[in-house]
Amino acid sequence: MNKIKLKIGLSGLNANDNPGPGVPVARALKEAEKIEASLIGFAYENLEPGIYMNFLFNKVYQLPYPSSGKEIILERLLYIHNKEKLDVIIPNFDSELLTFINLSEQLKELGIKTLLPTHEQFEARQKSNLVSFCNKYNLNTPKTISVFNLQDLYTNIDKFNFPVVVKGQFYEAYIAGNYEQTVMYFNKLSNKWGLPVLIQEYLNGTEVNVIALGDGNGNVINYVAMRKLYITDKGKGWAGVTIKDDNLLNLTISFFKNTKWNGPLELEIMKTDNNYYILEINPRIPAWVYLTVGVKQNLPQSLVLLALGEKINPNLDYEPGIMFIRYSWDLISNIKKFKTISMYGEL
Amino acid sequence: MRLNPKVEISEDGFLFNTENGDNFLLNSTAIEIINLIKNRKEYDEIKKHFLENYEIKETDFDRYFFEFLDDLKKHNILIY
Numbered sequence: 001m002n003k004i005k006l007k008i009g010l011s012g013l014n015a016n017d018n019p020g021p022g023v024p025v026a027r028a029l030k031e032a033e034k035i036e037a038s039l040i041g042f043a044y045e046n047l048e049p050g051i052y053m054n055f056l057f058n059k060v061y062q063l064p065y066p067s068s069g070k071e072i073i074l075e076r077l078l079y080i081h082n083k084e085k086l087d088v089i090i091p092n093f094d095s096e097l098l099t100f101i102n103l104s105e106q107l108k109e110l111g112i113k114t115l116l117p118t119h120e121q122f123e124a125r126q127k128s129n130l131v132s133f134c135n136k137y138n139l140n141t142p143k144t145i146s147v148f149n150l151q152d153l154y155t156n157i158d159k160f161n162f163p164v165v166v167k168g169q170f171y172e173a174y175i176a177g178n179y180e181q182t183v184m185y186f187n188k189l190s191n192k193w194g195l196p197v198l199i200q201e202y203l204n205g206t207e208v209n210v211i212a213l214g215d216g217n218g219n220v221i222n223y224v225a226m227r228k229l230y231i232t233d234k235g236k237g238w239a240g241v242t243i244k245d246d247n248l249l250n251l252t253i254s255f256f257k258n259t260k261w262n263g264p265l266e267l268e269i270m271k272t273d274n275n276y277y278i279l280e281i282n283p284r285i286p287a288w289v290y291l292t293v294g295v296k297q298n299l300p301q302s303l304v305l306l307a308l309g310e311k312i313n314p315n316l317d318y319e320p321g322i323m324f325i326r327y328s329w330d331l332i333s334n335i336k337k338f339k340t341i342s343m344y345g346e347l
Numbered sequence: 348m349r350l351n352p353k354v355e356i357s358e359d360g361f362l363f364n365t366e367n368g369d370n371f372l373l374n375s376t377a378i379e380i381i382n383l384i385k386n387r388k389e390y391d392e393i394k395k396h397f398l399e400n401y402e403i404k405e406t407d408f409d410r411y412f413f414e415f416l417d418d419l420k421k422h423n424i425l426i427y
Contacts, residue, residue, distance in 0.1 A: 206367060227368030243368045271367070320365035321355070
């Protein structure tokens with residue numbers, strides 16, 4: 001089969017104890033049957049391990065932080081595109097997604113395709129809007145409030161029984177057993193990720209995760225459900241196994257049919273007895289995406305093909321009992337590479 | 348008694364629920380009971396099998412057997 005030769009830019013190259021999706025997306029694209037991918041990495045910090053993985057990335061460029069603003073980021077992307085002639089960009093961080101959504105039309109005019117939710121879809125499922133989003137689409141979700149300051153917290157904490165879950169607006173969540181712990185985590189998360197901080201009802205059950213890809217027309221193209229087998233102290237799944245739960249599949253199909261979601265997403269769901277509660281809707285690929293390759297779905301390949309306008313038939317079947325086990329691996333590199341990326345912003 | 352069709356059990360006693368990812372290691376007695384249930388044996392026949400083949404008091408068998416069934420039902424391995 002002739003593979004399509006493509007140059008694909010992607011971010012999320014951190015692979016430490018809170019790994020980004022970039023490296024597993026890169027691995028999936030390198031194993032794609034229909035694509036011959038030349039990968040260009042986008043990094044924010046100069047010690048992101050993906051920078052030094054020259055077996056995955058032909059070149060890596062440092063990007064300005066999303067907080068620099070759309071124009072600065074576009075200027076950098078233009079520089080990269082002039083050198084690399086990108087076909088597709090896959091942004092993998094929550095914090096940069098809105099910027100790329102807002103730039104998607106300009107990127108398209110340059111010939112760079114993306115597959116991203118609309119601005120409305122992105123905003124609607126934000127953690128702070130999750131309750132109204134779920135009510136609109138008849139989905140269960142735990143009771144959640146957004147807290148902007150300690151007075152808010154003090155006034156509203158009585159609406160909950162302890163323990164509660166304290167969540168940053170982008171990342172991280174902690175279980176607080178009392179008010180003092182809640183205040184401590186509020187301060188920690190607001191300093192790190194800004195406001196609001198979310199306070200969420202704690203549910204006892206089994207957490208399951210779904211990765212899925214929508215075509216923007218209400219169809220699910222890829223779908224895999226996973227249960228974590230090992231969770232680190234940061235709440236990250238370090239091992240997991242595929243499961244086949246018909247109710248989960250139907251919930252996912254219904255979600256995509258109703259929202260017409262465009263692109264990848266992760267649903268974090270708590271299953272209690274026979275109810276399914278949406279904990280979070282992450283509008284991008286999760287770090288465990290390589291498991292989709294393990295079950296012959298290769299979601300990143302499907303994403304790229306959809307971005308190019310190809311029609312793909314849904315593939316929702318897979319084998320349960322396929323595991324991923326994450327590991328730590330020392331890369332050997334040279335300080336000269338570190339110097340180059342630090343001083344020149346590209347490697 | 349019927350086992351959940353979504354549960355896979357290997358011959359050497361590894362039990363995996365494909366619907367929710369629960370997994371257990373069964374000891375030899377549990378494997379034997381599960382195999383009898385798979386062969387559509389009901390309580391009376393299972394009890395007769397154990398009383399005839401093992402040195403166990405009837406009251407002890409009942410206690411352990413029903414505790415085991417409760418565990419199976421709690422984890423959605425046994426469905427009626």
